[in-house]
Amino acid sequence: MFNTKKIILSRKIILMGILLVFLLILTACGNNGEEMPQAKENAFLMDTLVQMRAHGENAEIAVEESMERIREIEKLMSKTIETSDIYKLNNNSKTEIEIDNESIIVLEKALKYAKLTDGDFDPTIGALVELWGIGTEDAAVPEQAEIETALANTGYNHLDLADNSAEITKEGVKIDLGGIVKGYAAEEVKKIVQKYNIEHAFVNLGGNVLVIGDKVDGSPWKIGIQDPRQGRGNVMAVVDAVDLTIVTSGNYERYFEENGKLYHHILDPKTGYPADNNLLSVSIISENSFDADALSTAIYVMGLEKGMKFIENMENVYAMFITEELDVYLSSGLKEIVTIKDSDFNIIEGEEIAN
Ligand code: ADP
Ligand code: MG
DSSP: OHHHHHHHHHHHHHHHHHHHHHHHHHHHHHTTSTTSOEEEEEEEETTEEEEEEEESTTHHHHHHHHHHHHHHHHHHHOSSSTTSHHHHHHTSTTSOEEOOHHHHHHHHHHHHHHHHTTTSSOTTBHHHHHHHOTTSTTOOOOOHHHHHHHHHTOOGGGEEEOSSEEEEOSTTOBOOOTTTHHHHHHHHHHHHHHHTTOOEEEEEETTEEEEESOOTTSSOEEEEEEOOSTTOOSEEEEEEESSOEEEEEETTSSEEEETTEEEESOBOTTTSSBOOSSEEEEEEEESOHHHHHHHHHHHHHHOHHHHHHHHHTSTTOEEEEEETTOEEEEOTTOGGGEEEOOTTOEEEESHHHHO
């Protein structure tokens, strides 16, 4: 009697086990199709629209954690949040300030690119950014004398970094990490996505796009490059992307017009004016968003000739330049993954420029 019951019970357990395995296989099958769980979120963070999508078992928690992470980074590195490391540094010049290790990492990378680009990228651009106020209601062309003063308060040699502290060594110098911090945040999102073994994900921090893996159906992500002509919301080209980042800096993102002239938010640290070099936008395509963000700003400042040379000398980093004439210059190796969608634009391969 007792034995039979035991047998029935164990049969039940076996049956349940088989069912469970069957269910697991079913969900596993779903992994190649539409049934794979996915999570999406849009939020306004770091002064821009952040969009994220992930597919996989832990998609939801990965997206949630990523958004939280971006918020944390913003709290440390915003210029305007009074408790941030950058605010503390900017408002206590000539004082060594202890700051978070993450802020050190971003400042170090910013200084690295400042040196590498001979100051075309400069994280001490804060005084000039404040003076121009582009993107705020007070944006206006400053007096030349004000520009001179702000220029004198710009220079990465006025920023000292130590293991866990930093110091602005000249009064009036201000740090602005707007040209690099979104790239850092994108790489931190990548770490979270990888921690949860998610194979397909996408994050866009206001034009700073990073894709992880390919799409669920095995095809590359199609990343649109925005038409840089003002007021046109359409996509002028598409990049096929697998495990890539595409970071665009353009004159159409933040700007104002005065006397028929456009003034945008990417400033030339040598002149104190918005970089004026016939470019509408520069997109950097590579594997690392942190570097690509600094580069997109720097290469925009350099302009086509110098910028193309710079990129052609780098390994695994590509660039797409769009000029005011709507000519599209691609660095070598990029043609294979870029498709122009709008016949107003003409592709010109970049090798000639670089040589
Ligand atoms: P976006 O932030 O619009 O995506 P960028 O990555 O090109 O575009 O960054 C532009 C921002 O970087 C500006 O809003 C400003 O905060 C800062 N910035 C402007 N000019 C420079 C420069 N020459 N070097 C470093 N940072 C800059
Ligand atoms: Mg940038």
